[in-house]
Amino acid sequence: ELLILFEITMDKYTIITGSSGAIGSALVEKFSNAGYKVCAVDIFTKNNKYIDLAINIDLKSIAYNKEIRDNFFNEIKKWLNNNFLDIIINNAAYQYVSEKHPIDPSELMNSYAINVIAPYLLATHLKENIREETGQIINIGSIHSKLTKPGFLAYSTTKSALAGLTRALALDLGSKIRVNCIEPAAIETPMLHAGFAEHPEKF
Secondary structure, three states, X not given: OHHHHHHHHOOEEEEEEOOOOHHHHHHHHHHHHOOEEEEEEEOOOOOOOOOOEEEEOOOHHHHHOHHHHHHHHHHHHHHHOOOOEOEEEEOOOOOOOOOOOOOOHHHHHHHHHHHHHHHHHXXXXXXXXXXXXXXXXXXXXXXXXXXXXXXXXXXHHHHHHHHHHHXXXXXXXXXXXXXXXXXXXXXXXXXXXXXXXXXXXXX
């Protein structure tokens, strides 16, 4: 009976990146309604009835800047207040579209920083804060890792890398934490429309 009471009253915590986008905001609302305390991470987000902690940050900065990275994770750990994370959802993504080559290396680096390195840092810097056995890391990948189209080189290669990262982390962390990747096909969001900006007739 004590165990049942503990499970009912135990707070559940999740971090959702890319929380202001179409998919991210839907995830925030869904998890909040399911009883989770939500840390929402995006370039711009603000507290509302679904969000317990809003962190405004460009995730590429945690890849490039140690001071920003340390402050970011310290803020999360302070929010957790010795509680465990139940789920990290790495949903944030940067989609650079261009059929003109060579692509500026800075665009490739930013794509990797946000789409691959940031999920890696969240998983590894917070691994001790994730609840063992039931804790989860969910990476939001894309069909572009397997089936892409012209102009999506930076996006598709980073989503392929995210799939590889997921498999590797599942091996390294899998005895304590579940690590999975969801790779949806096209979902009608502002990011999808942006990908067709140069060729709207193909939408």
